[in-house]
Amino acid sequence: xxxxxxxxxxxxxxxxxxxxxxxxxxxxxxxxxxxxxxxxxxxxxxxxxxxxxxxxxxxxxxxxxxxxxxxxxxxxxxxxxxxxxxxxxxxxxxxxxxxxxxxxxxxxxxxxxxxxxxxxxxxxxx
Amino acid sequence: xxxxxxxxxxxxxxxxxxxxxxxxxxxxxxxxxxxxxxxxxxxxxxxxxxxxxxxxxxxxxxxxxxxxxxxxxxxxxxxxxxxxxxxxxxxxxxxxxxxxxxxxxxxxxxxxxxxxxxxxxxxxxxxxxxxxxxxxxxxxxxxxxxxxxxxxxxxxxxxxxxxxxxxxxxxxxxxxxxxxxxxxxxxxxxxxxxxxxxxxxxxxxxxxxxxxxxxxxxxxxxxxxxxxxxxxxxxxxxxxxxxxxxxxxxxxxxxxxxxxxxxxxxxxxxxxxxxxxxxxxxxxxxxxxxxxxxxxxxxxxxxxxxxxxxxxxxxxxxxxxxxxxxxxxxxxxxxxxxxxxxxxxxxxxxxxxxxxxxxxxxxxxxxxxxxxxxxxxxxxxxxxxxxxxxxxxxxxxxxxxxxxxxxxxxxxxxxxxxxxxxxxxxxxx
Numbered sequence: 278x279x280x281x282x283x284x285x286x287x288x289x290x291x292x293x294x295x296x297x298x299x300x301x302x303x304x305x306x307x308x309x310x311x312x313x314x315x316x317x318x319x320x321x322x323x324x325x326x327x328x329x330x331x332x333x334x335x336x337x338x339x340x341x342x343x344x345x346x347x348x349x350x351x352x353x354x355x356x357x358x359x360x361x362x363x364x365x366x367x368x369x370x371x372x373x374x375x376x377x378x379x380x381x382x383x384x385x386x387x388x389x390x391x392x393x394x395x396x397x398x399x400x401x402x403x
Numbered sequence: 404x405x406x407x408x409x410x411x412x413x414x415x416x417x418x419x420x421x422x423x424x425x426x427x428x429x430x431x432x433x434x435x436x437x438x439x440x441x442x443x444x445x446x447x448x449x450x451x452x453x454x455x456x457x458x459x460x461x462x463x464x465x466x467x468x469x470x471x472x473x474x475x476x477x478x479x480x481x482x483x484x485x486x487x488x489x490x491x492x493x494x495x496x497x498x499x500x501x502x503x504x505x506x507x508x509x510x511x512x513x514x515x516x517x518x519x520x521x522x523x524x525x526x527x528x529x530x531x532x533x534x535x536x537x538x539x540x541x542x543x544x545x546x547x548x549x550x551x552x553x554x555x556x557x558x559x560x561x562x563x564x565x566x567x568x569x570x571x572x573x574x575x576x577x578x579x580x581x582x583x584x585x586x587x588x589x590x591x592x593x594x595x596x597x598x599x600x601x602x603x604x605x606x607x608x609x610x611x612x613x614x615x616x617x618x619x620x621x622x623x624x625x626x627x628x629x630x631x632x633x634x635x636x637x638x639x640x641x642x643x644x645x646x647x648x649x650x651x652x653x654x655x656x657x658x659x660x661x662x663x664x665x666x667x668x669x670x671x672x673x674x675x676x677x678x679x680x681x682x683x684x685x686x687x688x689x690x691x692x693x694x695x696x697x698x699x700x701x702x703x704x705x706x707x708x709x710x711x712x713x714x715x716x717x718x719x720x721x722x723x724x725x726x727x728x729x730x731x732x733x734x735x736x737x738x739x740x741x742x743x744x745x746x747x748x749x750x751x752x753x754x755x756x757x758x759x760x761x762x763x764x765x766x767x768x769x770x771x772x773x774x775x776x777x778x779x780x781x782x783x784x785x786x787x788x789x790x791x792x793x794x795x796x797x798x799x800x801x802x803x804x805x806x807x808x809x810x811x812x813x814x815x816x817x818x819x820x821x822x823x824x825x826x827x828x829x830x831x832x
Contacts, residue, residue: 316675321555334709336675341700343709
Protein backbone atom coordinates (compact mmCIF):
# COMPACT_ATOMS: atom_id res chain seq x y z
CA UNK A 278 0.00 0.00 0.00
CA UNK A 279 0.98 3.58 -0.57
CA UNK A 280 2.98 5.60 1.95
CA UNK A 281 0.69 8.66 2.01
CA UNK A 282 -2.10 6.54 3.49
CA UNK A 283 -3.27 6.53 7.10
CA UNK A 284 -4.80 3.51 8.82
CA UNK A 285 -7.11 2.54 11.69
CA UNK A 286 -7.00 -0.47 13.97
CA UNK A 287 -10.28 -1.55 12.34
CA UNK A 288 -8.44 -1.83 9.00
CA UNK A 289 -9.81 1.19 7.20
CA UNK A 290 -7.41 3.22 5.04
CA UNK A 291 -7.68 6.95 4.50
CA UNK A 292 -6.12 9.24 1.94
CA UNK A 293 -6.35 13.04 2.02
CA UNK A 294 -7.29 14.87 -1.15
CA UNK A 295 -8.04 18.57 -1.74
CA UNK A 296 -6.66 19.45 1.68
CA UNK A 297 -9.45 18.24 3.96
CA UNK A 298 -11.37 15.47 2.20
CA UNK A 299 -10.68 11.95 3.43
CA UNK A 300 -11.06 9.18 0.84
CA UNK A 301 -11.85 6.02 2.81
CA UNK A 302 -11.59 2.34 1.99
CA UNK A 303 -10.72 -0.99 3.64
CA UNK A 304 -7.26 -2.55 3.69
CA UNK A 305 -6.11 -5.79 2.06
CA UNK A 306 -6.09 -7.39 5.49
CA UNK A 307 -9.83 -6.63 5.88
CA UNK A 308 -10.52 -7.71 2.29
CA UNK A 309 -8.83 -11.07 2.87
CA UNK A 310 -10.67 -11.61 6.15
CA UNK A 311 -14.06 -10.96 4.51
CA UNK A 312 -13.63 -13.23 1.49
CA UNK A 313 -15.82 -12.88 -1.61
CA UNK A 314 -17.72 -9.61 -1.45
CA UNK A 315 -21.39 -9.56 -2.47
CA UNK A 316 -22.69 -6.14 -1.47
CA UNK A 317 -21.73 -2.73 -0.19
CA UNK A 318 -24.20 -0.47 1.61
CA UNK A 319 -23.17 3.15 1.16
CA UNK A 320 -23.96 6.20 3.31
CA UNK A 321 -26.07 9.09 2.06
CA UNK A 322 -24.25 12.05 0.56
CA UNK A 323 -24.63 15.02 2.89
CA UNK A 324 -24.98 12.93 6.03
CA UNK A 325 -22.95 14.00 9.06
CA UNK A 326 -20.84 11.28 10.57
CA UNK A 327 -18.89 11.07 13.81
CA UNK A 328 -15.51 9.42 14.15
CA UNK A 329 -16.02 5.73 14.89
CA UNK A 330 -19.64 5.71 13.66
CA UNK A 331 -20.89 3.32 10.96
CA UNK A 332 -19.97 4.66 7.53
CA UNK A 333 -20.81 1.69 5.32
CA UNK A 334 -21.48 -2.04 5.44
CA UNK A 335 -19.42 -4.50 3.43
CA UNK A 336 -21.13 -7.82 2.98
CA UNK A 337 -19.38 -11.03 1.97
CA UNK A 338 -20.74 -14.52 1.45
CA UNK A 339 -20.06 -15.35 5.09
CA UNK A 340 -20.48 -12.13 7.03
CA UNK A 341 -21.31 -8.44 6.97
CA UNK A 342 -18.93 -5.94 8.49
CA UNK A 343 -19.34 -2.30 9.40
CA UNK A 344 -16.86 0.17 8.01
CA UNK A 345 -16.27 2.81 10.70
CA UNK A 346 -15.48 6.39 9.81
CA UNK A 347 -11.90 7.20 10.87
CA UNK A 348 -12.79 10.91 11.09
CA UNK A 349 -15.67 13.22 11.98
CA UNK A 350 -17.19 15.08 9.05
CA UNK A 351 -19.71 15.16 6.25
CA UNK A 352 -20.06 12.56 3.50
CA UNK A 353 -19.38 14.41 0.23
CA UNK A 354 -19.11 11.49 -2.21
CA UNK A 355 -19.76 7.75 -2.37
CA UNK A 356 -18.48 5.17 -4.83
CA UNK A 357 -21.70 4.32 -6.68
CA UNK A 358 -20.01 1.52 -8.61
CA UNK A 359 -19.67 -0.66 -5.51
CA UNK A 360 -23.23 -1.92 -4.86
CA UNK A 361 -23.34 -3.50 -8.33
CA UNK A 362 -19.69 -4.47 -8.39
CA UNK A 363 -18.45 -4.94 -4.80
CA UNK A 364 -15.29 -6.81 -5.81
CA UNK A 365 -13.94 -3.47 -7.10
CA UNK A 366 -12.95 -2.87 -3.46
CA UNK A 367 -10.09 -5.31 -4.00
CA UNK A 368 -8.96 -3.94 -7.36
CA UNK A 369 -7.15 -0.75 -6.42
CA UNK A 370 -7.40 2.33 -4.23
CA UNK A 371 -8.69 4.34 -7.20
CA UNK A 372 -11.44 1.82 -8.01
CA UNK A 373 -12.20 0.51 -4.54
CA UNK A 374 -12.67 3.58 -2.33
CA UNK A 375 -15.97 3.59 -0.42
CA UNK A 376 -16.75 7.18 0.56
CA UNK A 377 -15.26 10.63 0.83
CA UNK A 378 -15.70 12.54 4.08
CA UNK A 379 -14.98 16.26 4.46
CA UNK A 380 -13.11 16.45 7.76
CA UNK A 381 -14.38 18.89 10.38
CA UNK A 382 -11.96 17.98 13.16
CA UNK A 383 -8.32 17.84 12.05
CA UNK A 384 -7.33 16.42 15.44
CA UNK A 385 -8.82 13.06 14.38
CA UNK A 386 -5.96 12.64 11.92
CA UNK A 387 -3.34 12.59 14.67
CA UNK A 388 -4.71 9.34 16.08
CA UNK A 389 -4.31 7.41 12.81
CA UNK A 390 -1.37 5.12 12.01
CA UNK A 391 1.04 5.67 9.15
CA UNK A 392 2.08 2.79 6.91
CA UNK A 393 4.98 1.64 9.10
CA UNK A 394 2.88 1.73 12.28
CA UNK A 395 0.07 -0.20 10.57
CA UNK A 396 2.50 -2.88 9.31
CA UNK A 397 3.79 -3.26 12.91
CA UNK A 398 0.19 -3.44 14.15
CA UNK A 399 -0.58 -6.24 11.63
CA UNK A 400 2.47 -8.19 12.86
CA UNK A 401 1.22 -7.82 16.43
CA UNK A 402 -2.04 -9.52 15.38
CA UNK A 403 -0.33 -12.70 14.15
CA UNK B 404 -24.36 -38.01 37.27
CA UNK B 405 -26.95 -35.27 37.52
CA UNK B 406 -27.03 -32.80 34.72
CA UNK B 407 -27.18 -29.36 36.31
CA UNK B 408 -26.12 -26.85 33.67
CA UNK B 409 -26.28 -23.85 36.01
CA UNK B 410 -25.39 -23.63 39.67
CA UNK B 411 -26.91 -21.01 41.95
CA UNK B 412 -23.55 -19.27 41.87
CA UNK B 413 -23.61 -19.18 38.04
CA UNK B 414 -27.04 -17.54 38.22
CA UNK B 415 -25.94 -14.99 40.80
CA UNK B 416 -22.86 -14.14 38.71
CA UNK B 417 -24.97 -13.63 35.59
CA UNK B 418 -27.51 -11.47 37.41
CA UNK B 419 -24.71 -9.38 38.92
CA UNK B 420 -23.11 -8.89 35.49
CA UNK B 421 -26.28 -7.46 33.98
CA UNK B 422 -27.24 -5.53 37.10
CA UNK B 423 -30.35 -7.47 38.11
CA UNK B 424 -30.91 -8.41 41.74
CA UNK B 425 -33.05 -11.47 41.05
CA UNK B 426 -34.60 -13.43 38.20
CA UNK B 427 -37.96 -11.64 38.56
CA UNK B 428 -36.22 -8.40 37.53
CA UNK B 429 -35.99 -9.85 34.04
CA UNK B 430 -39.80 -9.92 33.76
CA UNK B 431 -40.71 -6.39 34.88
CA UNK B 432 -42.43 -5.71 31.53
CA UNK B 433 -44.95 -8.49 32.15
CA UNK B 434 -48.09 -7.00 33.76
CA UNK B 435 -48.43 -7.92 37.45
CA UNK B 436 -51.90 -9.39 36.95
CA UNK B 437 -50.45 -11.97 34.57
CA UNK B 438 -48.46 -13.58 37.38
CA UNK B 439 -49.99 -16.30 39.52
CA UNK B 440 -48.78 -17.47 42.91
CA UNK B 441 -48.39 -21.16 42.33
CA UNK B 442 -50.97 -23.42 40.74
CA UNK B 443 -54.19 -23.21 42.75
CA UNK B 444 -56.00 -26.36 43.89
CA UNK B 445 -54.25 -28.75 41.57
CA UNK B 446 -54.27 -32.28 42.97
CA UNK B 447 -50.89 -33.98 43.15
CA UNK B 448 -52.04 -36.98 41.13
CA UNK B 449 -55.04 -38.41 39.29
CA UNK B 450 -55.49 -41.49 37.12
CA UNK B 451 -55.37 -41.10 33.35
CA UNK B 452 -59.07 -41.95 32.95
CA UNK B 453 -60.05 -39.38 35.59
CA UNK B 454 -57.94 -36.71 33.91
CA UNK B 455 -59.60 -37.45 30.56
CA UNK B 456 -63.07 -37.13 32.14
CA UNK B 457 -62.25 -33.84 33.83
CA UNK B 458 -60.63 -32.30 30.77
CA UNK B 459 -63.43 -33.54 28.47
CA UNK B 460 -65.94 -31.86 30.77
CA UNK B 461 -63.96 -28.61 30.53
CA UNK B 462 -63.73 -28.96 26.74
CA UNK B 463 -67.49 -29.49 26.48
CA UNK B 464 -68.04 -26.05 27.98
CA UNK B 465 -66.48 -24.52 24.84
CA UNK B 466 -68.65 -23.29 22.04
CA UNK B 467 -66.54 -23.99 18.97
CA UNK B 468 -67.04 -22.31 15.59
CA UNK B 469 -68.80 -25.33 13.98
CA UNK B 470 -71.29 -25.60 16.90
CA UNK B 471 -73.67 -22.99 15.51
CA UNK B 472 -74.02 -19.85 13.39
CA UNK B 473 -70.69 -18.03 13.56
CA UNK B 474 -70.09 -14.43 12.48
CA UNK B 475 -66.94 -13.53 14.37
CA UNK B 476 -63.92 -12.43 12.34
CA UNK B 477 -62.01 -9.37 13.51
CA UNK B 478 -58.64 -10.60 12.31
CA UNK B 479 -59.12 -14.35 12.69
CA UNK B 480 -61.34 -16.09 10.14
CA UNK B 481 -63.33 -19.33 10.13
CA UNK B 482 -62.70 -21.18 6.87
CA UNK B 483 -62.72 -24.73 5.63
CA UNK B 484 -59.31 -26.39 5.90
CA UNK B 485 -59.04 -29.51 3.73
CA UNK B 486 -58.05 -32.73 5.53
CA UNK B 487 -55.12 -33.03 3.11
CA UNK B 488 -53.44 -30.01 4.70
CA UNK B 489 -53.53 -31.51 8.20
CA UNK B 490 -52.42 -34.89 6.88
CA UNK B 491 -49.39 -33.54 5.03
CA UNK B 492 -48.15 -31.24 7.79
CA UNK B 493 -48.13 -34.22 10.17
CA UNK B 494 -45.74 -36.23 8.01
CA UNK B 495 -42.51 -36.65 9.97
CA UNK B 496 -40.43 -35.32 7.04
CA UNK B 497 -42.18 -31.99 7.51
CA UNK B 498 -43.23 -31.83 11.14
CA UNK B 499 -41.10 -29.05 12.58
CA UNK B 500 -42.22 -25.64 13.77
CA UNK B 501 -39.30 -23.68 12.33
CA UNK B 502 -36.75 -23.66 9.55
CA UNK B 503 -34.12 -26.15 10.67
CA UNK B 504 -30.78 -24.79 11.89
CA UNK B 505 -28.87 -26.90 9.37
CA UNK B 506 -31.39 -26.03 6.69
CA UNK B 507 -29.83 -27.24 3.45
CA UNK B 508 -30.11 -30.87 4.56
CA UNK B 509 -33.90 -30.49 4.56
CA UNK B 510 -34.40 -29.77 0.84
CA UNK B 511 -38.11 -30.66 1.03
CA UNK B 512 -38.70 -28.11 3.77
CA UNK B 513 -36.79 -25.44 1.86
CA UNK B 514 -38.71 -26.20 -1.33
CA UNK B 515 -41.97 -25.63 0.54
CA UNK B 516 -40.64 -22.36 1.98
CA UNK B 517 -39.62 -21.27 -1.52
CA UNK B 518 -43.06 -22.16 -2.89
CA UNK B 519 -44.71 -20.29 0.02
CA UNK B 520 -42.64 -17.19 -0.79
CA UNK B 521 -43.58 -17.48 -4.47
CA UNK B 522 -47.30 -17.79 -3.66
CA UNK B 523 -47.22 -14.78 -1.32
CA UNK B 524 -45.31 -12.67 -3.85
CA UNK B 525 -47.82 -13.54 -6.58
CA UNK B 526 -50.86 -12.87 -4.36
CA UNK B 527 -49.57 -9.50 -3.19
CA UNK B 528 -48.26 -8.36 -6.57
CA UNK B 529 -44.76 -7.94 -5.12
CA UNK B 530 -41.39 -9.20 -6.35
CA UNK B 531 -40.19 -11.06 -3.27
CA UNK B 532 -41.55 -12.43 0.02
CA UNK B 533 -39.87 -13.78 3.13
CA UNK B 534 -40.28 -17.23 4.68
CA UNK B 535 -43.08 -15.89 6.99
CA UNK B 536 -43.24 -14.13 10.35
CA UNK B 537 -45.07 -14.89 13.59
CA UNK B 538 -48.33 -13.14 12.78
CA UNK B 539 -49.89 -10.17 11.03
CA UNK B 540 -49.22 -7.84 13.97
CA UNK B 541 -45.46 -8.43 14.04
CA UNK B 542 -45.40 -8.36 10.22
CA UNK B 543 -46.94 -4.88 10.30
CA UNK B 544 -44.42 -3.55 12.83
CA UNK B 545 -41.47 -5.17 11.06
CA UNK B 546 -42.65 -3.53 7.83
CA UNK B 547 -42.74 -0.14 9.54
CA UNK B 548 -39.19 -0.66 10.88
CA UNK B 549 -38.12 -1.68 7.38
CA UNK B 550 -39.53 1.54 5.92
CA UNK B 551 -37.70 3.51 8.63
CA UNK B 552 -34.41 1.87 7.65
CA UNK B 553 -34.98 2.41 3.93
CA UNK B 554 -36.00 6.07 4.19
CA UNK B 555 -33.87 6.94 7.25
CA UNK B 556 -36.99 8.68 8.58
CA UNK B 557 -38.96 7.92 11.75
CA UNK B 558 -42.55 9.05 11.14
CA UNK B 559 -45.44 6.63 10.66
CA UNK B 560 -48.89 7.64 9.42
CA UNK B 561 -51.77 5.23 9.98
CA UNK B 562 -54.69 5.49 7.54
CA UNK B 563 -58.12 3.95 8.09
CA UNK B 564 -59.06 1.71 11.01
CA UNK B 565 -56.39 -0.69 12.22
CA UNK B 566 -56.70 -3.92 14.16
CA UNK B 567 -56.31 -2.99 17.86
CA UNK B 568 -53.93 -5.91 18.51
CA UNK B 569 -51.70 -4.80 15.64
CA UNK B 570 -51.56 -1.31 17.16
CA UNK B 571 -50.68 -2.78 20.57
CA UNK B 572 -47.74 -4.65 19.06
CA UNK B 573 -46.64 -1.51 17.22
CA UNK B 574 -46.71 0.42 20.51
CA UNK B 575 -44.77 -2.32 22.31
CA UNK B 576 -41.97 -1.87 19.78
CA UNK B 577 -42.30 1.92 19.89
CA UNK B 578 -41.38 1.90 23.57
CA UNK B 579 -37.93 0.63 22.57
CA UNK B 580 -37.58 2.51 19.28
CA UNK B 581 -37.52 5.97 20.79
CA UNK B 582 -37.10 7.78 17.45
CA UNK B 583 -40.33 6.28 16.07
CA UNK B 584 -43.26 8.71 16.05
CA UNK B 585 -46.83 8.33 14.84
CA UNK B 586 -48.19 11.39 13.04
CA UNK B 587 -51.54 12.58 11.69
CA UNK B 588 -50.31 13.99 8.39
CA UNK B 589 -47.93 12.83 5.69
CA UNK B 590 -44.85 15.09 5.61
CA UNK B 591 -41.24 14.92 4.43
CA UNK B 592 -40.45 13.18 7.74
CA UNK B 593 -42.87 10.33 7.06
CA UNK B 594 -41.15 6.97 6.58
CA UNK B 595 -44.35 5.17 5.68
CA UNK B 596 -48.10 5.29 5.41
CA UNK B 597 -49.76 2.14 6.73
CA UNK B 598 -53.21 1.10 5.61
CA UNK B 599 -55.17 -2.08 6.20
CA UNK B 600 -56.77 -3.57 3.09
CA UNK B 601 -59.64 -4.13 3.84
CA UNK B 602 -59.35 -2.18 7.09
CA UNK B 603 -60.45 -3.41 10.53
CA UNK B 604 -64.04 -2.32 9.86
CA UNK B 605 -64.04 -3.96 6.44
CA UNK B 606 -63.64 -0.76 4.38
CA UNK B 607 -61.60 -0.94 1.20
CA UNK B 608 -59.39 2.14 0.78
CA UNK B 609 -58.24 3.72 -2.47
CA UNK B 610 -54.60 2.64 -2.63
CA UNK B 611 -53.83 4.68 -5.77
CA UNK B 612 -54.72 7.90 -3.93
CA UNK B 613 -52.49 6.93 -0.98
CA UNK B 614 -49.69 5.99 -3.37
CA UNK B 615 -49.83 9.47 -4.90
CA UNK B 616 -49.74 11.12 -1.46
CA UNK B 617 -46.74 8.99 -0.46
CA UNK B 618 -44.87 9.85 -3.65
CA UNK B 619 -45.36 13.56 -3.03
CA UNK B 620 -43.38 13.21 0.19
CA UNK B 621 -41.05 10.31 -0.60
CA UNK B 622 -42.81 8.06 1.92
CA UNK B 623 -43.25 4.30 1.52
CA UNK B 624 -46.70 2.72 1.29
CA UNK B 625 -47.32 -0.32 3.50
CA UNK B 626 -50.46 -2.35 2.85
CA UNK B 627 -51.55 -4.70 5.64
CA UNK B 628 -53.82 -7.58 4.66
CA UNK B 629 -55.73 -9.14 7.55
CA UNK B 630 -57.85 -11.53 5.52
CA UNK B 631 -55.69 -12.87 2.71
CA UNK B 632 -58.64 -14.42 0.86
CA UNK B 633 -59.68 -10.85 -0.01
CA UNK B 634 -56.79 -10.86 -2.49
CA UNK B 635 -58.77 -13.37 -4.56
CA UNK B 636 -61.17 -10.58 -5.51
CA UNK B 637 -59.49 -7.26 -4.78
CA UNK B 638 -56.79 -5.98 -7.14
CA UNK B 639 -53.33 -7.01 -5.91
CA UNK B 640 -51.75 -4.11 -3.99
CA UNK B 641 -48.86 -4.02 -6.45
CA UNK B 642 -48.38 -0.25 -6.08
CA UNK B 643 -47.36 -0.75 -2.43
CA UNK B 644 -43.71 -0.78 -1.36
CA UNK B 645 -44.37 -3.46 1.25
CA UNK B 646 -47.39 -5.75 1.61
CA UNK B 647 -47.65 -7.66 4.86
CA UNK B 648 -50.28 -9.27 7.02
CA UNK B 649 -51.92 -12.42 8.20
CA UNK B 650 -52.42 -15.63 6.19
CA UNK B 651 -54.25 -17.71 8.84
CA UNK B 652 -57.31 -17.98 6.59
CA UNK B 653 -55.55 -20.44 4.30
CA UNK B 654 -54.64 -23.75 5.91
CA UNK B 655 -55.00 -22.83 9.57
CA UNK B 656 -57.81 -23.37 12.04
CA UNK B 657 -58.90 -20.66 14.49
CA UNK B 658 -57.24 -22.56 17.39
CA UNK B 659 -58.22 -20.04 20.05
CA UNK B 660 -56.27 -17.31 18.25
CA UNK B 661 -53.04 -18.98 17.18
CA UNK B 662 -50.55 -19.96 15.94
CA UNK B 663 -50.99 -17.55 13.08
CA UNK B 664 -49.00 -16.92 9.94
CA UNK B 665 -47.47 -13.52 9.25
CA UNK B 666 -46.17 -12.68 5.80
CA UNK B 667 -44.10 -9.87 4.32
CA UNK B 668 -43.58 -9.12 0.63
CA UNK B 669 -41.89 -6.18 -1.07
CA UNK B 670 -39.93 -4.89 -4.02
CA UNK B 671 -36.67 -6.74 -4.55
CA UNK B 672 -34.70 -3.49 -4.18
CA UNK B 673 -35.45 -3.70 -0.43
CA UNK B 674 -34.31 -7.30 0.00
CA UNK B 675 -31.43 -6.40 2.35
CA UNK B 676 -33.86 -4.70 4.72
CA UNK B 677 -36.26 -7.66 4.89
CA UNK B 678 -36.54 -9.22 8.36
CA UNK B 679 -36.45 -12.96 8.97
CA UNK B 680 -35.51 -15.83 6.78
CA UNK B 681 -35.34 -15.95 2.99
CA UNK B 682 -35.12 -19.04 0.85
CA UNK B 683 -33.49 -18.90 -2.57
CA UNK B 684 -33.16 -21.22 -5.54
CA UNK B 685 -29.74 -22.33 -6.74
CA UNK B 686 -27.98 -25.35 -8.25
CA UNK B 687 -25.93 -27.92 -6.35
CA UNK B 688 -22.44 -29.24 -7.26
CA UNK B 689 -24.04 -31.52 -9.88
CA UNK B 690 -26.00 -28.66 -11.43
CA UNK B 691 -29.33 -29.87 -10.03
CA UNK B 692 -32.01 -27.43 -8.84
CA UNK B 693 -31.78 -26.96 -5.07
CA UNK B 694 -32.68 -24.50 -2.34
CA UNK B 695 -30.72 -22.55 0.25
CA UNK B 696 -31.38 -20.01 2.95
CA UNK B 697 -29.97 -16.88 1.45
CA UNK B 698 -28.88 -13.36 2.43
CA UNK B 699 -28.40 -14.60 5.99
CA UNK B 700 -25.91 -11.81 6.59
CA UNK B 701 -28.94 -9.64 7.45
CA UNK B 702 -29.72 -11.93 10.34
CA UNK B 703 -28.99 -12.07 14.03
CA UNK B 704 -26.64 -15.06 14.09
CA UNK B 705 -24.26 -13.11 11.81
CA UNK B 706 -25.04 -9.39 12.22
CA UNK B 707 -25.65 -9.66 15.99
CA UNK B 708 -27.07 -6.35 17.29
CA UNK B 709 -26.91 -4.83 13.78
CA UNK B 710 -29.30 -7.43 12.34
CA UNK B 711 -32.32 -6.17 10.39
CA UNK B 712 -34.58 -7.57 13.13
CA UNK B 713 -34.45 -9.95 16.07
CA UNK B 714 -36.66 -12.38 14.16
CA UNK B 715 -34.46 -15.20 12.93
CA UNK B 716 -36.97 -17.93 12.25
CA UNK B 717 -40.33 -18.41 10.58
CA UNK B 718 -43.66 -20.17 11.06
CA UNK B 719 -42.48 -23.23 9.16
CA UNK B 720 -45.36 -25.57 9.86
CA UNK B 721 -48.06 -22.91 9.34
CA UNK B 722 -46.41 -21.82 6.08
CA UNK B 723 -46.48 -25.47 5.00
CA UNK B 724 -50.20 -25.76 5.82
CA UNK B 725 -50.82 -22.57 3.83
CA UNK B 726 -48.82 -23.84 0.87
CA UNK B 727 -50.62 -27.20 0.80
CA UNK B 728 -54.07 -25.58 1.01
CA UNK B 729 -53.19 -22.93 -1.60
CA UNK B 730 -51.76 -25.55 -3.97
CA UNK B 731 -55.01 -27.54 -3.63
CA UNK B 732 -57.10 -24.45 -4.40
CA UNK B 733 -55.04 -23.26 -7.34
CA UNK B 734 -55.58 -19.84 -8.87
CA UNK B 735 -59.12 -20.54 -10.06
CA UNK B 736 -60.11 -22.20 -6.77
CA UNK B 737 -58.73 -19.31 -4.74
CA UNK B 738 -60.69 -16.77 -6.77
CA UNK B 739 -63.84 -18.89 -6.47
CA UNK B 740 -63.35 -19.10 -2.69
CA UNK B 741 -63.07 -15.31 -2.49
CA UNK B 742 -66.20 -15.00 -4.64
CA UNK B 743 -68.15 -17.34 -2.31
CA UNK B 744 -67.06 -15.30 0.72
CA UNK B 745 -68.14 -12.03 -0.84
CA UNK B 746 -71.49 -13.38 -2.11
CA UNK B 747 -72.59 -14.79 1.25
CA UNK B 748 -71.46 -11.57 2.95
CA UNK B 749 -73.62 -9.53 0.58
CA UNK B 750 -76.53 -11.82 1.54
CA UNK B 751 -75.75 -11.20 5.23
CA UNK B 752 -75.59 -7.42 4.72
CA UNK B 753 -78.88 -7.39 2.82
CA UNK B 754 -80.62 -9.54 5.44
CA UNK B 755 -79.32 -7.42 8.34
CA UNK B 756 -80.26 -4.24 6.49
CA UNK B 757 -83.87 -5.40 6.72
CA UNK B 758 -83.70 -5.88 10.51
CA UNK B 759 -85.39 -2.97 12.30
CA UNK B 760 -82.92 -0.53 13.93
CA UNK B 761 -79.92 -2.06 12.13
CA UNK B 762 -77.88 -0.06 9.59
CA UNK B 763 -75.00 -1.39 7.54
CA UNK B 764 -72.27 1.26 7.93
CA UNK B 765 -69.84 0.27 5.13
CA UNK B 766 -69.90 1.56 1.56
CA UNK B 767 -67.42 -1.15 0.61
CA UNK B 768 -66.53 -4.54 2.11
CA UNK B 769 -65.15 -7.96 1.25
CA UNK B 770 -66.38 -10.52 3.81
CA UNK B 771 -66.71 -8.33 6.89
CA UNK B 772 -68.58 -5.12 7.67
CA UNK B 773 -69.84 -2.93 10.48
CA UNK B 774 -73.47 -2.52 11.53
CA UNK B 775 -74.86 0.24 13.72
CA UNK B 776 -77.68 -0.47 16.14
CA UNK B 777 -80.11 2.45 16.60
CA UNK B 778 -81.09 2.98 20.26
CA UNK B 779 -80.24 -0.57 21.30
CA UNK B 780 -81.76 -1.80 24.60
CA UNK B 781 -78.28 -3.07 25.63
CA UNK B 782 -74.66 -2.44 24.72
CA UNK B 783 -73.29 -4.23 21.66
CA UNK B 784 -71.19 -6.36 24.00
CA UNK B 785 -74.28 -7.43 25.97
CA UNK B 786 -76.11 -8.19 22.72
CA UNK B 787 -73.25 -10.48 21.68
CA UNK B 788 -73.58 -12.29 25.05
CA UNK B 789 -77.33 -12.71 24.57
CA UNK B 790 -76.81 -14.07 21.05
CA UNK B 791 -74.23 -16.50 22.43
CA UNK B 792 -76.81 -17.82 24.90
CA UNK B 793 -78.92 -18.67 21.84
CA UNK B 794 -75.96 -20.53 20.33
CA UNK B 795 -75.08 -17.77 17.86
CA UNK B 796 -71.64 -16.15 17.81
CA UNK B 797 -72.78 -12.75 16.62
CA UNK B 798 -69.66 -10.80 15.78
CA UNK B 799 -67.30 -8.44 17.54
CA UNK B 800 -68.49 -5.34 19.41
CA UNK B 801 -66.33 -2.35 18.42
CA UNK B 802 -68.32 0.27 20.37
CA UNK B 803 -71.47 0.64 22.48
CA UNK B 804 -73.70 0.34 19.43
CA UNK B 805 -71.56 -1.09 16.65
CA UNK B 806 -70.88 -4.69 15.72
CA UNK B 807 -68.34 -6.11 13.27
CA UNK B 808 -69.69 -9.14 11.40
CA UNK B 809 -68.00 -11.63 9.10
CA UNK B 810 -69.33 -14.34 6.80
CA UNK B 811 -67.31 -16.95 4.94
CA UNK B 812 -67.87 -20.01 2.77
CA UNK B 813 -68.79 -21.76 6.06
CA UNK B 814 -71.84 -19.51 6.54
CA UNK B 815 -75.21 -20.87 5.39
CA UNK B 816 -78.45 -19.07 4.53
CA UNK B 817 -79.95 -20.75 7.60
CA UNK B 818 -77.20 -19.23 9.80
CA UNK B 819 -78.12 -15.79 8.46
CA UNK B 820 -81.82 -16.34 9.11
CA UNK B 821 -81.11 -17.47 12.69
CA UNK B 822 -78.93 -14.40 13.36
CA UNK B 823 -81.51 -11.96 11.96
CA UNK B 824 -84.36 -13.53 13.93
CA UNK B 825 -82.38 -13.56 17.18
CA UNK B 826 -81.20 -9.99 16.68
CA UNK B 827 -84.72 -8.80 15.88
CA UNK B 828 -85.96 -10.42 19.12
CA UNK B 829 -83.19 -8.88 21.24
CA UNK B 830 -83.49 -5.39 19.73
CA UNK B 831 -87.28 -5.29 20.15
CA UNK B 832 -87.26 -6.65 23.72
